[in-house]
Amino acid sequence: MGNLTHVYTLQNISYALQSSKKQQFSSDFYTLFIVMSGSGKLEIDHNTIHLSEEKCILVPPNNTISIHIQNKHLCFYQLQFNIVHLSNKQTTYSHFTHIKEQRLLPFSQYRRLLEAIYQNRLAVDEHTIFEQHVHFQELILLLLHQPIPKLVQKNDRQSVEQSINYLHKHFEKEWTVEQLAELADVPRWNYTRIFKNITGQIPLHYLNNIRIEKAKQLLMTTNDRVFEISQSVGFNNEYYFNRRFKEHVGISPGQYRRNQSSHLRVFAPFLEDFFVALGITPIAQFSHSKWGKQDYLGLQEVPDIDVQNREMDRLLHYKPTLIMLDSGVDRWESFHHLNEVAPVCHLSHPGENWQSTLFKIADLTGKTSLMQDVILQYEDKVQQAREILSKSVYGQSVAFLRISAIGITLYAGPECGYTGPILYRDLGLMPHPLVWSIPHNQRKAPLTFDQLLQLDADHLFITFDKQHSIYENEERAILKTSTWKNLAAVKTNCVYEVDFLTWMNYGILSHSKKIDDVLNVLG
Template sequence: MSEPIHSSLPLRSLVFHFEDMKLHSHSAGSVLAEQITSGYMLLIFKSGSGRLFTDNHSSLFSSYSSFLLPPKTAYQFESLDDNTLEYHTISFHVFCLEKGKPAPYGKPLFPNNPMLRVYPLAQWIDLLGQLHAGNTNFDNIEAFRQQLHFQKLIGFLLEHNLQTDHKAGSTQTVEQTIQYMQNHFQDNITVKQLVQMADVPSWQFTSIFKELTGKKPLDYLTELRINRSKEWLIHTDSPLRDIAERVGFTDEYYFSRRFRLMTGFSPRQYAVSMRQNMLVKDWDGHEVSIPAQPNRILYCGDSVGDLKTLGIELVGSQMMHRDAPFNPEEAASLEPDLIICDQSNEKLYAEISQIAPTLTYNSRGTLEDRLLMLGEWLGKKKEAQQWLLHHNNNALLMWQQLQTLLRPKETASVFVYHRGKRLFVMGNIGLSSVLYHPDGFRPAGKVQDVLKSGRLYKEITEKTLNQYAGDRVFMMLPKSPDSRAAMEELIRSPIWRSLPAVKNGYSYVLDELDWNQEDASSRDKLLSLLPELLNQTS
């Protein structure tokens, strides 16, 4: 558990002045170009989910996730679901009174704390509503009242995100009781005891607890106990009475009743079923019971190269790729006993998992993580380790053989047009993941910031292209006609022709389908394609 943050702000001398509040809306799948804050800005997501990138950090967001960005912060975000993305921006300034004179203040208000605590959520939503309601009225009195609303809002944030004494705030103490329950679930625990430990009113404790866990305290405790009992049921033949006592139930019949309510099985039925299966955790954290030896695996996603590399046989043709949405009737007709889905979409996951046990899989994770996870799931761990060792050795050998063609510390960058006429620079994915090697190319310019922040790609503009272009530039030839037209327009432009790499003859236009895929078999293919390309042009 993180330690409480103690205030180092000179709050007695700070003055907060509200400037503006706006509500923005963008369609599903939007990726906005990077922007820079002028003053302080509160960013509150109203609907949708995705990832927010700020300088060298990234954070997942969902409805009513709230962030405070200091002045001159570069930020960009992308939607990760099919919902419309709506968010508020609240702009304000902070002044520090020095000897009675105001001076602009620009330091982070909540350092190392990008996502703000906004419990209870109902109060936070009410404060936002009050501020937004008066945003279009320019009457002097109303403008003054709006400033008062803003002071309440900023006071709420300061109270919940800064600790000015050594006593942790209400949310932190409730978090401590959750940690206590996780460590002592087998003990006799009452809500009264937890309330006393948190030292907050009973009504407030229950409200905060539910905000943090999504459950009431006793329901959460029961779930902890049932989940722990599953391990005993699978791995031991202990009497049911003993297992119930070990996890905190005094009555084995009550334990059995609660177990059936939560799982749909009696404890013994669950044990028999699970011994024929195995419990694994997928990329999104779902715990799924899958066959120990699945025979009919269906892959739903945009790439199957990782599975084919490990010799995993699939039923049916590739489903749910870019040009074809998921078809539940077709999937069910294949009678799979396991589905692997390359999507992080809970709505879609709920639909697919009705057909067969389903595991989410991130084909854009690191190659090592992906293959080892597949190996763990499907009894191919040894094959995965051997393939990775062989591939890494081949990559090292390739770069050693190419040393005579490279200048010391030579840089490279990869660009692609996607989603119409939108330009992206690639991070550590696709061709870039092969180029950026200790014995290969270095990331160019601001591409280093993209990699540091863990971003797979970043949307940029043609005007900032030179900040990301390396000694060699690789432009992907996209499949989409709109994207291809935008790419062709760029490479005919003075912006492209003025790049040093283009002037020196070190620019490459390559088919995206051959050169910018991420699966294991494509990565292997690049180890043979890249030397041919560089030998032709160096």
């Protein structure tokens, strides 16, 4: 830690409402002029500085100053201060060695500090005097942190980038888009356009996200009240903070804190994979009367709730502290009444982008650092699998079929579906030409009889839709047909049956198990 070498000591503060045309004086101290309203000019040694609202001028000691007004009045604060050196190293901060003018943004922060300093100017008790001293140090710190003028920058994009960096350091201040654009010295319309191009968001949404992320840190690491945290990150209204926090995170600040600090009892039908990957065992798991449950997760001791037979009322017995639902769960049952059991978080689960779902759940449960390890382990596994497969089956075509009593479904390529992103993107296997015939952004397509005849893939992965059901014999009847027996992969014994719920899933453990299955037969 560095040693403090100097402090700034306020000598005097005055508030001037000047109506005379000219005023002249000099000072032995450093002087700050901060204009509140009106306009005029300041002359120092034949140099002229124009005065306008929200502008600050710093004048070093021993300069003769003349102030001229240009309209009916000029209102400004005048502060005189000194620099007291605390060590033998007599250095003066370069910020104060020359006459300097700058626009103060956001001005509301300066106004608040100036009013507090001025209000305590006549204080005699030690506590209030010290409070004034602290406020003055804050004021100086704000001045030192003002961004450099645009004239030393190269272009508008760099100016906006600099303002974004400044925003990350000063997110708690009151900001408007106009102030940010002025800070960057870029027209407002162009500022918003460039800002969104850089960040993907409009400025105030981006600012709110910064504040929410900081609030999450404070909720995890402090015992401050929610109101105090909302104030410290820049939300003056606790209700607005709560609303924004829930929109961004999915649960209230209080629930977020409880999730981080206590044993989490979660029910998350169809999302259990992510929780188990993060070391969290749900208090109940989903099951389906015809599909069974996700046996690959190893949750044999965890009670199951059949979503198809509407057993959700049993959930109350397990006393969850958090219920997490993805957007597709309503096809089984309406979950509106579950708010009476525990806080419900509705999670947008994009499927193929499983990383974003894992991040969201890790963030809600305080498992972000573990999440990074989980993803790295998966990526290492993918790389090792690719190296093995490149020596054995690269160049040979692969397809995945889902078979049910009503027909055969072919799953899509590397961008869509439960299987394509793993088989073709992660593992680098070659899709059969029929796979490419599936329309873009469509996850699967029914396979007609004529198309099945064209399916001469070297390797076929298959799964049956309703295992352990009265339909099982009907589904497997396809395997006895001459059409099926004449498929190239069948003739070469290159058809591999895999577990239904393992492969019809987007979780990271599901994907890892798919890689194991592929290596087991193709590695």
